[in-house]
Amino acid sequence: MSQQKPTREQEEALKDVLEDECFGWKFEKMSAKRKIRNFFVFKYWRIREAYFEVKCFFQRVFRKNHLSDMEIRECGFDIAKYSLKKVKAFRTMNRQGYPGTLNNIEEWNEVLDEIILKLDLWIKFFEHDDYESICTEQGWEYPYAKKIEYKEVRYVFKGKDGSRVFTDDLDYDVKNPNYTYCGRQVSYFSKEAYEEMQKRAEEGLLLLAKWLQWMWD
Numbered sequence: 001m002s003q004q005k006p007t008r009e010q011e012e013a014l015k016d017v018l019e020d021e022c023f024g025w026k027f028e029k030m031s032a033k034r035k036i037r038n039f040f041v042f043k044y045w046r047i048r049e050a051y052f053e054v055k056c057f058f059q060r061v062f063r064k065n066h067l068s069d070m071e072i073r074e075c076g077f078d079i080a081k082y083s084l085k086k087v088k089a090f091r092t093m094n095r096q097g098y099p100g101t102l103n104n105i106e107e108w109n110e111v112l113d114e115i116i117l118k119l120d121l122w123i124k125f126f127e128h129d130d131y132e133s134i135c136t137e138q139g140w141e142y143p144y145a146k147k148i149e150y151k152e153v154r155y156v157f158k159g160k161d162g163s164r165v166f167t168d169d170l171d172y173d174v175k176n177p178n179y180t181y182c183g184r185q186v187s188y189f190s191k192e193a194y195e196e197m198q199k200r201a202e203e204g205l206l207l208l209a210k211w212l213q214w215m216w217d
Helices: 008-013 032-062 069-073 076-093 103-127 133-138 191-214
Strands: 152-160 164-167 179-188
Touching: 032 069, 069 076, 076 103, 076 191, 103 133, 103 191, 164 179
Parallel strands: none
Antiparallel strands: 152 164, 152 179
């Protein structure tokens, strides 16, 4: 269901206003034919998922390495998660020694804390998990913070064939008569903050590699 298209004056008035992140249109009522189709598609994928889980179970049992296809495909994440778990345990144990390049055990603990922090960030960052709390605790700029300077407004247009277009051009329907205005999408994102967070996340892997040989006591 289409909405009334805003004027440029209305858009200008909202330029410096924080808005909720939402889609500004309502979907049309789903037809019976589409409901039936979606029902069978959903069942199909549930059956495939169940089959894959059973397959992975037998792979763990009968393969020499006891690894399923899923565990091999997600090798990098599994290694990172297991390493994070081990480093956390190593950090809490009663250790006496520390790397010769450091002055004392306190400096070694600070290094381990940084590895834990940034390795955890790497896992959350590349799994698209929420890491806003980490940014808040560390005073880092969260890429999706709700700020005016991060605000982006896109307009949604629907074509006669049912397709949808997201654009920053409010007059898209004027240039393309086969499309009608549906609504607005408001989002918040900073490319600079995102790239900075990506660098911090990758530092976790680099730190782990650098200090791995010293993690013994």
